[in-house]
Amino acid sequence: MKIKIHWGTAMVIAMIAFMVFILQFVYRTLAVDKYNHQMVSEDYYKDELYYQKELDKLNNASRLPQNVIVEKVDGGLLIQFPADMEASKISGTASFQRPSDQKLDFTKDIVLTNKNMLVQNERLIRGKWNIRVDWKYEGVEYLLKESVFY
Known part of the structure; x- marks a missing residue:
């Protein structure tokens, strides 16, 4: 016995196959732990309020004759501050963010x-x-943002 499929039946089969594909795609992206959805910042609304201050820090850093240099060396990553700054007067933080895994950030x-x-x-x-180096020297705040492949 030979089964004949008419164009109407073929359309229904195609639509069902497409819906199954879309549903399994949505399931995989939302429910499977392999595809984790991490935000860059949990408080991105609050961060947006301080964006002008961040721009001011970036501008201060760009006006320096020599900016901070981040380079890969044998022991890790070396962050070099400008030679004309006194090391004891520099304070701040260096943040390291891994875009692929939030658990590695420090x-x-x-x-x-x-x-x-x-x-x-x-x-x-x-x-x-x-890498985000946020530092203060003699009351002036500076900021360096850089991407590095380690």
Whole structure:
């Protein structure tokens, strides 16, 4: 016995197949833990209120004759502060954000040795890192944002 499929039946089968595809796609993106949906910042509305202050810090840093330099070295990431700044007067934080996994994010207080700060290899996993160095020197606040592939 031969089954004949008419165009109406074929349309219904195609629509059902499409709906099944869309539903399994929605299920996978919303319910499966493999596809975690992490936000860059949990308080992004509050962060938006301070955006002008952030722009002022970035402008202060851009006016420096020599800005902070972030470079990969054998022991980790080396953050070098400008030579004309006195190391004892620099305070602030360095934040490391991993776009692919929020659990790897961390923040360190700036502790300098010879105007340099070394972030050890143990905390850094290979891949892209968004680095934010927020520091204060003689009452003026500065900010550096940089992406580094480690």
